[in-house]
Amino acid sequence: MRIEAPPSMVQLATEALMRMLLSGKLQPGDRVVENQLTQELGVSRPPLREAMRVLEQQGLITQLPRRGAFVTQLTLHDIYEIVTLRRELERLAVDLGVPVREPARLQRCHAALDRHGARAHAGDWLGVLEEAVEFHSSVIGLSGHRRLEEAYRSIQLQMLLCMGMNRQARASDESLVDDWERHRRLLEVIESGSPEAVHRELAGHGDMAFLDGIEERVGGHSPESLAWLKRVREGDS
Amino acid sequence: MRIEAPPSMVQLATEALMRMLLSGKLQPGDRVVENQLTQELGVSRPPLREAMRVLEQQGLITQLPRRGAFVTQLTLHDIYEIVTLRRELERLAVDLGVPVREPARLQRCHAALDRHGARAHAGDWLGVLEEAVEFHSSVIGLSGHRRLEEAYRSIQLQMLLCMGMNRQARASDESLVDDWERHRRLLEVIESGSPEAVHRELAGHGDMAFLDGIEERVGGHSPESLAWLKRVREGDS
DNA sequence: GGTTGGTCTATTGTCTACAGAAGACAAGTG
């Protein structure tokens, strides 16, 4: 049995920061001061800075040279980018991955789904979020396309960051379980083996509710994004 | 007139490393030792490490905890991933960006193309590469989709890294100019405004020559990648 | 002779300290 290497401070700091972002403890637009975090996390600045570089690359925080780092604040155009790109990546993943060639890959989906269910029933809000990300990643991973999976994961995290604010208020225990049920259905459809059916299920997957009244909550209304929002609302879902 | 902030060491180190990778001074599989580079680049280790984290995120170098960093060595499956994903991103970019809505964006394409041409005629091999990347990025950027452009750029750099070895030998001065001519033609087709025509031009863009005999040069022959290679060679290009 | 154990070196992981820039604030000036 192969023992695993102890996680590096960079890794721990990255995960801790990610959790602070997903939980909303760090909100979009917030300034991220290095010295504050070193105290909170018990890490010195160099590894923390490396972790921040990683999250910067993922688009979760934004660094301005000599001015500090901020939690990325998405514009309407950003949301347009995220949603359109995510949809395209999903499409490709389904076409490549469904029907599933290697049953072993399904195991990962089931494992994530089970953990998701456990967290949902326990009312563990943040845990549900993390396992939902892992579940979706594992679904995309059915394609056997690592880069596709990573791109998808990155996009997904950005989207969650944006949903952060109103999520906490909205997510009751029932809706957590509802999410799980929806994911369970998705996996069933995938196992049935029809790419078209999966596309349909994903199209109606219904995580677009956060778009309601989005224009008032964010800035950056580009022509593209406004046109897109109009199309989406006219039922092109 | 707004003066620009002096570039940080992290930025400089990232660019220098990138150049070492593109030029083949660092070859796939090579070990990257921090202390050696600090001497060569005249930077201390913390900013160098941050730069390496950035390149790790881009997939250009691979870090093994407590074992050091290596230039990423691509498998056939990796190449399959890169080519398929790149194609998909191109497709989306063309559909979103052609015909061009904002003429201002074309200016960036033309500027990059001009620089590309100048480097090609000067026989500046590395410069051509850099400007070719910028040209392609600017074309994808016609879509106004920043994330799409960045994903494409990352994928493209990975591909260049893989082509590195045989590139230097193969690229004569004429072929440099040929590349430029091809790019010029592409931009003309784009300006003509027909997405289908652009798709056709891209399909026959002809940078697939490096796939000849690729199986012998790299490892990692997954079922997906072998099937894909067969399809490509049967003229699905 | 092959294997095991120990030591030694090279390299990574982390921390502390210092230099320099950006922004805040207050005092002076029109």
Added chain:
DNA sequence: CACTTGTCTTCTGTAGACAATAGACCAACC
């Protein structure tokens, strides 16, 4: 009273030093 200017504080950028680990090499033992 508004605006500018100088200073001060806070924070980032970078450097250098120390601790700890992995792998190589050599010797001793089975």
